[in-house]
Amino acid sequence: MELLKGAPVAKELTARLKAETEKLGTPPCLAFVRIGENPADLSYEQAAMKRLEKAGMTYRSFVYPEDIDPEAFYEAFRAVNEDPGIHGVLLFQPVPKRMSYRRLAGLMKPGKDVDGMSFYNLSGIYTENTAFAPCTAEAAMKLLESAGIDLTGKEAVVIGRSRVIGKPVSMLLLSKNATVTICHSRTRDLPEVTKRADILIVCVGRKHLVDERFIKPGAVVIDVGINETEDGGITGDVDFERAKEAAGYLTPVPGGVGAVTTSVLAEHLLRAYRLCMEREDGKGDGMEIRIRYLSDQIDRLEYIGGKSDWIDLRCAEETFIPAGEMRLIPLGVAMKLPEGYEAHVVARSSTFRNYGIIQANSFGVVDESYSGDGDQWFFPAYATRDVTVRVNDRICQFRITRHQPEVTFTETGCLGGEDRGGFGSTGLR
Numbered sequence: 236m237e238l239l240k241g242a243p244v245a246k247e248l249t250a251r252l253k254a255e256t257e258k259l260g261t262p263p264c265l266a267f268v269r270i271g272e273n274p275a276d277l278s279y280e281q282a283a284m285k286r287l288e289k290a291g292m293t294y295r296s297f298v299y300p301e302d303i304d305p306e307a308f309y310e311a312f313r314a315v316n317e318d319p320g321i322h323g324v325l326l327f328q329p330v331p332k333r334m335s336y337r338r339l340a341g342l343m344k345p346g347k348d349v350d351g352m353s354f355y356n357l358s359g360i361y362t363e364n365t366a367f368a369p370c371t372a373e374a375a376m377k378l379l380e381s382a383g384i385d386l387t388g389k390e391a392v393v394i395g396r397s398r399v400i401g402k403p404v405s406m407l408l409l410s411k412n413a414t415v416t417i418c419h420s421r422t423r424d425l426p427e428v429t430k431r432a433d434i435l436i437v438c439v440g441r442k443h444l445v446d447e448r449f450i451k452p453g454a455v456v457i458d459v460g461i462n463e464t465e466d467g468g469i470t471g472d473v474d475f476e477r478a479k480e481a482a483g484y485l486t487p488v489p490g491g492v493g494a495v496t497t498s499v500l501a502e503h504l505l506r507a508y509r510l511c512m513e514r515e516d517g518k519g520d521g522m523e524i525r526i527r528y529l530s531d532q533i534d535r536l537e538y539i540g541g542k543s544d545w546i547d548l549r550c551a552e553e554t555f556i557p558a559g560e561m562r563l564i565p566l567g568v569a570m571k572l573p574e575g576y577e578a579h580v581v582a583r584s585s586t587f588r589n590y591g592i593i594q595a596n597s598f599g600v601v602d603e604s605y606s607g608d609g610d611q612w613f614f615p616a617y618a619t620r621d622v623t624v625r626v627n628d629r630i631c632q633f634r635i636t637r638h639q640p641e642v643t644f645t646e647t648g649c650l651g652g653e654d655r656g657g658f659g660s661t662g663l664r
């Protein structure tokens with residue numbers, strides 16, 4: 236069995252990042268945003284701080300009490316995102332249940348979203364067009380890459396389907412041409428499934444769930460789990476001593492994925508910093524995106540990603556959708572893309588998944604790509620509020636606000652609707 240240690244990968248990456256950071260005028264700065272004093276959060280924060288220091292980067296911590304009023308927290312979170320001295324933002328999750336994840340994901344600026352929680356970055360994982368994948372998922376991929384493992388055609392099994400690890404890592408494996416199976420707490424006969432795996436990724440959070448009985452001889456096993464031990468240490472989801480009898484490669488805990496995760500975080504911060512600087516430098520190229528109102532129901536269009544020199548968003552009162560269709564497409568956005576430009580658009584919708592023209596994915600996100608050959612039009616989902624446009628490498632966000640504070644839908648009022656649970660109950664916020 237070959238030990239797949241995180242330290243050498245992390246060390247090499249950190250050294251490269253440090254060399255690049257030294258060439259910058261000001262160091263990149265990460266904001267840690269944390270609610271309460273969860274020991275797991277604290278230990279990750281400390282490890283990440285050390286990693287950033289080693290890479291010549293800085294950070295600030297924003298810590299809020301457990302009982303903070305959600306509205307106050309949203310406002311604070313927005314302010315952190317808006318702070319021009321902060322280039323990347325890491326929000327510790329899960330946030331307390333009374334907070335709206337959707338709201339926070341919408342407030343997170345995609346260009347600063349170093350741990351890939353915003354709708355823009357999350358949905359980009361499914362289109363292989365993300366600015367930032369969640370760091371841990373990417374760290375698992377980096378470990379596989381460091382061992383020179385070719386994933387093409389391999390059977391990969393992931394145990395865990397969380398938004399932060401299980402699902403994204405599955406999509407990253409798929410993008411490398413692995414044949415991916417995702418297991419979870421309802422999977423029947425787990426060892427039977429996992430024993431098919433050439434690559435087994437375990438991200439469950441159950442101490443020593445996996446042992447040699449789950450592992451195909453010679454398989455690569457990546458243990459993402461972090462579980463506390465009685466003596467205050469940590470251990471993985473894989474029983475190392477037993478698993479090493481079967482595995483061909485195995486990551487230790489501690490010293491495996493965790494070490495690489497913080498290096499990926501630093502790598503993302505450097506990228507976020509560069510995105511910020513590009514906007515500040517106004518390295519514009521005359522790119523123009525025109526945003527037009529397509530409905531008289533829209534009240535206001537505001538920039539929430541900061542208006543920048545390189546992108547010119549404009550709005551104009553313009554209603555041209557035929558009256559009959561208005562009911563289905565109450566708002567829209569138009570974009571003019573010159574030749575040679577690629578744009579990627581994500582629009583967060585209400586809970587409606589399908590409204591006849593564009594299908595939003597399961598996050599309620601419309602996710603479309605365009606290439607420039609003249610006028611291009613797109614229509615975000617019914618009741619869309621926040622829209623993110625990425626043109627080549629640059630990101631801009633804006634928000635559409637409507638006159639009508641509340642709209643109640645009926646089943647017949649939304650043709651093509653699939654998400655019946657939302658009918659009649661979904662109001663525009």
Ligand code: NAP
Nearest residue numbers: 371395396397400419420438439440459460461492493496
């Ligand atoms: P999570 O949100 O609790 O998800 C756990 C997943 O495991 C769920 O999909 C759950 O299935 C599945 N599961 C639970 N019990 C199972 C069982 N007996 N058999 C099969 N599947 C089962 O946790 P997470 O946030 O993904 O984190 C997973 C682990 O990674 C935790 O130990 C966490 O501490 C660790 N972690 C490590 C790093 C790092 O850098 N190394 C970073 C973050 C987290 P259902 O969906 O059916 O409930």
